[in-house]
Amino acid sequence: MPHRIRPERKQMAPRNPDWEAVVRASFARQGIMGLIGAELCALSPGRCEIRLPFRPDLTQQHGYFHAGVTSTIVDSAGGYAGLTLMPAGAEMLTVEFKLNLLAPADGELLAAEGEVLKSGRNLVITRGEVYAIRGGKATHCASMQQTLMTMHPKEGK
Amino acid sequence: MPHRIRPERKQMAPRNPDWEAVVRASFARQGIMGLIGAELCALSPGRCEIRLPFRPDLTQQHGYFHAGVTSTIVDSAGGYAGLTLMPAGAEMLTVEFKLNLLAPADGELLAAEGEVLKSGRNLVITRGEVYAIRGGKATHCASMQQTLMTMHPKEGK
Amino acid sequence: MPHRIRPERKQMAPRNPDWEAVVRASFARQGIMGLIGAELCALSPGRCEIRLPFRPDLTQQHGYFHAGVTSTIVDSAGGYAGLTLMPAGAEMLTVEFKLNLLAPADGELLAAEGEVLKSGRNLVITRGEVYAIRGGKATHCASMQQTLMTMHPKEGK
Amino acid sequence: MPHRIRPERKQMAPRNPDWEAVVRASFARQGIMGLIGAELCALSPGRCEIRLPFRPDLTQQHGYFHAGVTSTIVDSAGGYAGLTLMPAGAEMLTVEFKLNLLAPADGELLAAEGEVLKSGRNLVITRGEVYAIRGGKATHCASMQQTLMTMHPKEGK
Numbered sequence: 001m002p003h004r005i006r007p008e009r010k011q012m013a014p015r016n017p018d019w020e021a022v023v024r025a026s027f028a029r030q031g032i033m034g035l036i037g038a039e040l041c042a043l044s045p046g047r048c049e050i051r052l053p054f055r056p057d058l059t060q061q062h063g064y065f066h067a068g069v070t071s072t073i074v075d076s077a078g079g080y081a082g083l084t085l086m087p088a089g090a091e092m093l094t095v096e097f098k099l100n101l102l103a104p105a106d107g108e109l110l111a112a113e114g115e116v117l118k119s120g121r122n123l124v125i126t127r128g129e130v131y132a133i134r135g136g137k138a139t140h141c142a143s144m145q146q147t148l149m150t151m152h153p154k155e156g157k
Numbered sequence: 158m159p160h161r162i163r164p165e166r167k168q169m170a171p172r173n174p175d176w177e178a179v180v181r182a183s184f185a186r187q188g189i190m191g192l193i194g195a196e197l198c199a200l201s202p203g204r205c206e207i208r209l210p211f212r213p214d215l216t217q218q219h220g221y222f223h224a225g226v227t228s229t230i231v232d233s234a235g236g237y238a239g240l241t242l243m244p245a246g247a248e249m250l251t252v253e254f255k256l257n258l259l260a261p262a263d264g265e266l267l268a269a270e271g272e273v274l275k276s277g278r279n280l281v282i283t284r285g286e287v288y289a290i291r292g293g294k295a296t297h298c299a300s301m302q303q304t305l306m307t308m309h310p311k312e313g314k
Numbered sequence: 315m316p317h318r319i320r321p322e323r324k325q326m327a328p329r330n331p332d333w334e335a336v337v338r339a340s341f342a343r344q345g346i347m348g349l350i351g352a353e354l355c356a357l358s359p360g361r362c363e364i365r366l367p368f369r370p371d372l373t374q375q376h377g378y379f380h381a382g383v384t385s386t387i388v389d390s391a392g393g394y395a396g397l398t399l400m401p402a403g404a405e406m407l408t409v410e411f412k413l414n415l416l417a418p419a420d421g422e423l424l425a426a427e428g429e430v431l432k433s434g435r436n437l438v439i440t441r442g443e444v445y446a447i448r449g450g451k452a453t454h455c456a457s458m459q460q461t462l463m464t465m466h467p468k469e470g471k
Numbered sequence: 472m473p474h475r476i477r478p479e480r481k482q483m484a485p486r487n488p489d490w491e492a493v494v495r496a497s498f499a500r501q502g503i504m505g506l507i508g509a510e511l512c513a514l515s516p517g518r519c520e521i522r523l524p525f526r527p528d529l530t531q532q533h534g535y536f537h538a539g540v541t542s543t544i545v546d547s548a549g550g551y552a553g554l555t556l557m558p559a560g561a562e563m564l565t566v567e568f569k570l571n572l573l574a575p576a577d578g579e580l581l582a583a584e585g586e587v588l589k590s591g592r593n594l595v596i597t598r599g600e601v602y603a604i605r606g607g608k609a610t611h612c613a614s615m616q617q618t619l620m621t622m623h624p625k626e627g628k
Contacts, residue, residue, distance in 0.1 A: 031216040032223040035192065059188040060233075066189040067251045068229020075224050076217075094224045095437060096461055098255035098412055098569040098616060100596050102589045117614060118573045122436065123409060123463070125571050125614065143588060143596065145569060145616045147410055147461060149437070252594060253618055255412040255459060255569055257439050259432045274457060275416045279593065280566060280620070282414050282457065300431060300439065302412060302459045304567055304618060306594070345530040346537040349506065373502040374547075380503040381546050381565045386539020390531075408538045412569035 011119045012046045016088040019045070023080050030076065038073050040080070046116040048080040054108050065105035070112070070130050070142050074099065077114030078126035078146040085119050089153030092124065097146035105141045107132030114146075124148040168276045169203045173245040176202070180237050187233065195230050197237070203273040205237040211265050222262035227269070227287050227299050231256065234271030235283035235303040242276050246310030249281065254303035262298045264289030271303075281305040325433045326360045330402040333359070337394050344390065352387050354394070360430040362394040368422050379419035384426070384444050384456050388413065391428030392440035392460040399433050403467030406438065411460035419455045421446030428460075438462040482590045483517045487559040490516070494551050501547065509544050511551070517587040519551040525579050536576035541583070541601050541613050545570065548585030549597035549617040556590050560624030563595065568617035576612045578603030585617075595619040 016022060020043055027033060027040045033050075036058055042049040050073045052058070052065075060066040075097055082092045111131045118125040128144035173179060177200055184190060184197045190207075193215055199206040207230045209215070209222075217223040232254055239249045268288045275282040285301035330336060334357055341347060341354045347364075350372055356363040364387045366372070366379075374380040389411055396406045425445045432439040442458035487493060491514055498504060498511045504521075507529055513520040521544045523529070523536075531537040546568055553563045582602045589596040599615035 026218045029216075029218040030223060031212075031214040032226055035214040055188075057188040057192040059186075061183045061186040062248075066187060066229060067232050067254075068225060069189055071228035071232070071256075072223060072225020075228070091219075094258050096255065096257040096410070097224075098253065099228075100253040100588075100616060100618065101251055102596055117571075118611070125573055127614075140589070143598070143616060145571060145614060147571065253567065257431075257459060257461065259439055274414075275454070282416055284457070297432070300441070300459060302414060302457060304414065340532045343530075343532040344537060345526075345528040346540055349528040369502075371502040371506040373500075375497045375500040376562075380501060380543060381568075382539060382543020383503055385542035385546070385570075386537060389538050389542070405533075408572055410569065410571040411538075412567065413542075414567040415565055 012085065012116065014045045014085060016086065018088070019084045023048070023083050026083065027076070027080060032072060033076070036069060036072065043084065045084050046081055048077045048084065048114045050077045050112045052110045062104070065110055065132070067099070067101055070105050070110065071099055073110060074112040074114065074128040074130050074142065074144045075146065077112040078128045078144060079114070079148060081114035081116050081126050082119070082124040082148045085116060086150060091151040093149045093151060095147040095149050097144050099142055099144045101142050103132070103139050103141045105130070105132045107134040107139065109133040122150055124150065169242065169273065171202045171242060173243065175245065176241045180205070180240050183240065184237060189229060190233070193226060193229065200241065202241050203238055205234045205241065205271045207234045207269045209267045219261070222267055222289070224256070224258055227262050227267065228256055230267060231269040231271065231285040231287050231299065231301045232303065234269040235285045235301060236271070236305060238271035238273050238283050239276070239281040239305045242273060243307060248308040250306045250308060252304040252306050254301050256299055256301045258299050260289070260296050260298045262287070262289045264291040264296065266290040279307055281307065326399065326430065328359045328399060330400065332402070333398045337362070337397050340397065341394065346386060347390070350383060350386065357398065359398050360395055362391045362398065362428045364391045364426045366424045379424055379446070381413070381415055384419050384424065385413055387424060388426040388428065388442040388444050388456060388458045389460065391426040392442045392458060393428070393462060395428035395430050395440050396433070396438040396462045399430060400464060405465040407463045407465060409461040409463050411458050413456055413458045415456050417446070417453050417455045419444070419446045421448040421453065423447040436464055438464065483556065483587065485516045485556060487557065489559070490555045494519070494554050497554065498551060503543060504547070507540060507543065514555065516555050517552055519548045519555065519585045521548045521583045523581045533575070536581055536603070538570070538572055541576050541581065542570055544581060545583040545585065545599040545601050545613065545615045546617065548583040549599045549615060550585070550619060552585035552587050552597050553590070553595040553619045556587060557621060562622040564620045564622060566618040566620050568615050570613055570615045572613050574603070574610050574612045576601070576603045578605040578610065580604040593621055595621065
């Protein structure tokens, strides 16, 4: 039994040579990322990391990052992990996700990693982890499991 | 079999006479709500509604409200639905939630309703619905199921 | 804002006049339903109820129905609620579900109700409720939120 | 950022020297495991594996293992992964779980692995993976994320 679950290698090969430019352009169109100050960091086929520095206007009532803010970056990290593997012209939509909050999101920085678990023709399943970083120490503060849907480009276009 | 699920009546009686003031004060401390422009609207024991007008800086790549923004208001709507029922001094933390996106969140306004399904001693289970409103017509765009944990006040304080 | 969420009426019209026979035949092919003794009860477009009498060999360590048994009947109740609305020849597959356990499944009988929340072209979203019935009194013991995928029949067949 | 998420070491140290006997005795009391023919296999602190040979009476309508059967063994694998870390006399209850089905559960054998992600005072978060094994080849067919609650023994007992 493999201990570390990974999709088969053929699933993780990009089908669009411009995958990185496509992902970065889509991220740039997400208005919310500018508002909260999130940055698209590491990107590789089937993986995406988004980082978000702390600001007092991103908080819940105890002064930690709000769970919705955590959701915002980890949902996009999962979605863009999926988009790295899509053919040209395809889009990814979130069908659903489930997020467990493991510890208060208390840090100078949040880092969300999305990773593709399974890439099928119409559905892509991902996992995401979020870390709160303070003084160089990362606390694992959230875990996500997500379902994405591929919107294939219409033929003839 | 009841078709409309409701907690038993005794579960839905507020235990803190100041429940409304407590909820409104907690909402006011959530920095993210000010940033995105969300408002706490209808509030009753076991129920909470939060509304959010559209702005271009709340969007995903197609110009609709981002799923993380939807999460932000429905997570808080569920959490404050739970808080209406808590004893004085208790706090609510989100343990986890699962959100299905049913339709694009395409509207002039998002309205998120949270409702308590079960209020236990340590855990509270809620559901949430989100509607995108355009021209007076509401489209049901998301459904949530959420687990909250009660933080009881320490004795002697 | 509608308080009771229902799909629009046109979504809930059966597209296959033989929907009931199709659902009952599929249920009869589920070997697990015979093993545990589950029965398909009420069936209407977009809704399905499955009942399961208690037996000691369906239990977890405290003698209540096992959460997996609860899952088994409510996953099928949701799936068959969806199948009532499918065109002839289509099949329903479960993509994912999330189940909250609200109370011990302690009863002479479990009743699981599945209901379609949204029926789209490729994906169907349902909710499910499970009740434990003892002495005529129903205790709400579980709530599910589920995503199904339609397998459309291949053309030319 | 750690790529492989693991709870801190101190979280994963058993607190009851008899943890293995406690887990095996609890498993033996789950009537459903005998009915379906599931076996408790590998067990270590924070991890549990349950295996289930194929039988025609465990199936859904296409002859694969039913999603509810998959749920049954992975829910217990997660719960017993948690129980390995509990103090003497404590019990684990499932609060909720979410299961994604990645591929048909088509095999001679299903193997479910549960692993603790975070072990807190009152709540334990786990993940689970299920493999369908045929001719020695394992197909990853389901992924779970689960919340458990600790029932601490009453003092004075």
